Amino acid sequence: MTKKISLRRMKKNQKGVIVAVKVAGDLGRRIRDMGLVTGTEIIIQGRAPLNDPVALRIRGNTLTLRNNEADYIEVEVDEE
Amino acid sequence: MQPIVLALAGNPNAGKTTLFNALTGARQHVGNYPGVTVERKEGEYRGNGFSAVIVDLPGTYSLTAYSEEEVVARDFLALEKPAAVINIVDAANLERNLYLTCQLLELKLPIVVALNMMDVARDRGMTIDVDKLATLLGVPVVPIIARSGQGLDRLMQTVKKVVEQPAAASDPDKIRISYGDDIDRILLDMTSRIREQGLLADKYPPRWVALKVIENDETLLGEIEERAPELAAELKSEADRVNDHLVKTYDTYSEAVIADHRYGFIKGILKRGVITHRYDENRLYTSDRIDKVLTNRFAGPVIMLGVLYTIYYVTFSLSALPVSWVESFFNGLSGLLNSSLPDGALKSLLISGIINGVGGVLGFIPLIMLMFFCIAIIEDSGYLARVSFMMDRIFRIFGLHGSSVMAYIVSGGIAGGCAVPGVMATRTLRSPKERMATLLTVPFMNCGAKLPILALLIGAFFADHRSLYMFGFTLLSWVIALVAAKILRLTVLRGAPTPFVMELPPYRFPTFKGLAIHTWERTWQYIKKAGTVILAISILLWAMMTYPGLPPDQAARFDRERNRIVEQYRGEKKELQLKMLESRREAAALRASAAGRLGVALEKVTWLCGFKWRTNIALIGGFAAKEVVVSTLGTAYSMGQVDTGDPVSLSRRLARDPDWNPLVALSTLLFMVFYAPCFVTVVCIARESGSWKWAFFSIAYSTTIAFLLALMVYQGGRLLGF
Numbered sequence A: 001m002t003k004k005i006s007l008r009r010m011k012k013n014q015k016g017v018i019v020a021v022k023v024a025g026d027l028g029r030r031i032r033d034m035g036l037v038t039g040t041e042i043i044i045q046g047r048a049p050l051n052d053p054v055a056l057r058i059r060g061n062t063l064t065l066r067n068n069e070a071d072y073i074e075v076e077v078d079e080e
Numbered sequence B: 001m002q003p004i005v006l007a008l009a010g011n012p013n014a015g016k017t018t019l020f021n022a023l024t025g026a027r028q029h030v031g032n033y034p035g036v037t038v039e040r041k042e043g044e045y046r047g048n049g050f051s052a053v054i055v056d057l058p059g060t061y062s063l064t065a066y067s068e069e070e071v072v073a074r075d076f077l078a079l080e081k082p083a084a085v086i087n088i089v090d091a092a093n094l095e096r097n098l099y100l101t102c103q104l105l106e107l108k109l110p111i112v113v114a115l116n117m118m119d120v121a122r123d124r125g126m127t128i129d130v131d132k133l134a135t136l137l138g139v140p141v142v143p144i145i146a147r148s149g150q151g152l153d154r155l156m157q158t159v160k161k162v163v164e165q166p167a168a169a170s171d172p173d174k175i176r177i178s179y180g181d182d183i184d185r186i187l188l189d190m191t192s193r194i195r196e197q198g199l200l201a202d203k204y205p206p207r208w209v210a211l212k213v214i215e216n217d218e219t220l221l222g223e224i225e226e227r228a229p230e231l232a233a234e235l236k237s238e239a240d241r242v243n244d245h246l247v248k249t250y251d252t253y254s255e256a257v258i259a260d261h262r263y264g265f266i267k268g269i270l271k272r273g274v275i276t277h278r279y280d281e282n283r284l285y286t287s288d289r290i291d292k293v294l295t296n297r298f299a300g301p302v303i304m305l306g307v308l309y310t311i312y313y314v315t316f317s318l319s320a321l322p323v324s325w326v327e328s329f330f331n332g333l334s335g336l337l338n339s340s341l342p343d344g345a346l347k348s349l350l351i352s353g354i355i356n357g358v359g360g361v362l363g364f365i366p367l368i369m370l371m372f373f374c375i376a377i378i379e380d381s382g383y384l385a386r387v388s389f390m391m392d393r394i395f396r397i398f399g400l401h402g403s404s405v406m407a408y409i410v411s412g413g414i415a416g417g418c419a420v421p422g423v424m425a426t427r428t429l430r431s432p433k434e435r436m437a438t439l440l441t442v443p444f445m446n447c448g449a450k451l452p453i454l455a456l457l458i459g460a461f462f463a464d465h466r467s468l469y470m471f472g473f474t475l476l477s478w479v480i481a482l483v484a485a486k487i488l489r490l491t492v493l494r495g496a497p498t499p500f501v502m503e504l505p506p507y508r509f510p511t512f513k514g515l516a517i518h519t520w521e522r523t524w525q526y527i528k529k530a531g532t533v534i535l536a537i538s539i540l541l542w543a544m545m546t547y548p549g550l551p552p553d554q555a556a557r558f559d560r561e562r563n564r565i566v567e568q569y570r571g572e573k574k575e576l577q578l579k580m581l582e583s584r585r586e587a588a589a590l591r592a593s594a595a596g597r598l599g600v601a602l603e604k605v606t607w608l609c610g611f612k613w614r615t616n617i618a619l620i621g622g623f624a625a626k627e628v629v630v631s632t633l634g635t636a637y638s639m640g641q642v643d644t645g646d647p648v649s650l651s652r653r654l655a656r657d658p659d660w661n662p663l664v665a666l667s668t669l670l671f672m673v674f675y676a677p678c679f680v681t682v683v684c685i686a687r688e689s690g691s692w693k694w695a696f697f698s699i700a701y702s703t704t705i706a707f708l709l710a711l712m713v714y715q716g717g718r719l720l721g722f
Ligand SMILES: Nc1nc2c(ncn2[C@@H]2O[C@H](COP(=O)(O)OP(=O)(O)OP(=O)(O)O)[C@@H](O)[C@H]2O)c(=O)[nH]1
Pocket: B011, B012, B013, B014, B015, B016, B017, B018, B019, B059, B116, B117, B118, B119, B120, B144, B145, B146, B147, B148, B380, B381, B508, B509, B510, B511, B514
């Protein structure tokens, strides 16, 4: 079984597939330009010492984004 | 004959600078694009039977109008129509890098893809079928390793072929990305209308214009509106209609659909056997293992503080020796002129105006070089991105960016830095508003030149709590700088935070050549751009402190006094009396100078903070360099030249002076620490922000803050009965 959650709520080392990026404008453009588009598989690599930003792995490379930016990204993950 | 122009385009961290340096060697020229602060780098390539000018475009992920860099890159490609574009692509990060390639293809430019980092890809167990990639993209692809120079000859031979026979060598028409039924339909319709009207035909292909309209690209929409307002409105409403439709039926936006399809197109290509992985794609590499320690919750911040402290230490302690060489050279020169030239205006101009000015410019060079060297190391190795990652949460509160921390530390976040390299360190920040806020507030930090003033006044009035006050002022400077940045971000630099989405590139060993070029390039810009202005202002300030000089009757009085001493006294006593007279004469001349008159006039305002005219003159002098405050105070109090290293006598003099008390001292200190940055810093702010407007703003802003602080403390203290 799978469920949809926001990227912010994912745990370290959790896997997921992006199902939607719900933001337009500069932020949305930037997120998509960096390769975070629908259908992309990601793994949470870790978080900064103050829990924000979050680092994630995407196709063997690492991206970081702030929690409030991660809010706009909806991810499908396996139900535990 | 017009030279052949080639453009070099690619993602940040794809190795663009390395390739550019390898192709052009030392034949480089760095400038600015008109109106913006983005650097424009040009170099000359010669080899393989042809020569060309290569323009290094700013590194971008896309050609939307997300940042100044992207607009610059796009305008260059559209307006200057390079004979070919070398698109450097990171083989180890192919999917994301090809996103830019797709957009270049849609601009219908003659492209050669330089597939870089082939060694990294190989080490990661990736095999790339280069020929297949070339066929599917419809453009030539040449594998290279920019760092070792492998493949560069083949790359340039291919480029030569494309330049000579654009049609035969590459075929950008071959690909046409489909964006799904809804968008494809209006894309077709809009394209034909744009073609009919010849809209922007001189710059972009019609389909690209249509696509940008659908993507809601404001920069381009503005351009269309200027040329064809009616068509613009029509196109816009059509684009809005599709967008509304997509929002309603699929809960998504046109922009998102376009990006998804572009990535879909790339995935389609890569899936057809272009790339094979020997290991799991998300396997952890050495770089990730290093990150486990360097960004660890506990070890990470400790190591980072260590690294930042080391940069600070290296910059300021290793530069001490060369700085002292420069200083003693200029002191020697002054001494020589002093003894060989007759007294007078010329001598004073040469020594106090010109030599001090040139010495001032050159004195910063060892400091700036070392700082840029250290920054180049942490930038090229990839550590700087980790610093922003770890610091972002804190700096974001103040509307800044994680990488702002470097600039603050160098400027004096650890007491004793310098705002000049600090201002220049903001170059590593890629977010414009955050960068500007950092730029304008780093001068608040406790730079090394403010320390003698702190030592003087704290020594005179708060000697019992010396270290407490010193530490307190360092802490206070952090608070004021960050709060001042926040105020800017809420007012003149208001606006949503620049998205933080960024890459943590794999750690790499920087090459010495890369470091050397980085360091030299940035240092040279400082010398070239700031040097001349700084010299001019330094002469101006000298004139202000010298002219118009003593009125004749006063000068005559000093002459009479001198004659009297010469007649009356003998031996040591005579020397002493003459020296005292000379000090008094200097003080009187200073008061009579333009700066002195200004200082007296300013008393009408500054009495509110408890400053008398002597302090005001010293503050004006401090605009030349903060060190000057102490020596000017010395002159104003007729103490003769005060050595900044030995302010003890001046300190005692102030402690006894009826104009001074601890409250006045505190208010003066606050003002001195936070008022206008020295003019070298101001010139650098003008250069780095791209406009004098910001430089003047910086003077006004910091002086206002300093005045309000001093006012509050002085008046508050008076009310409390101090
Ligand atoms: N292993 C390997 N490293 C490379 C290669 N090309 C460049 N590098 C390294 O990659 C790092 C980034 O290279 P740069 O040339 O600074 O990259 P850039 O694209 O100019 O990046 P920005 O300056 O951020 O725009 C440097 O440490 C280079 O030494 C390559 O072919 N192989």
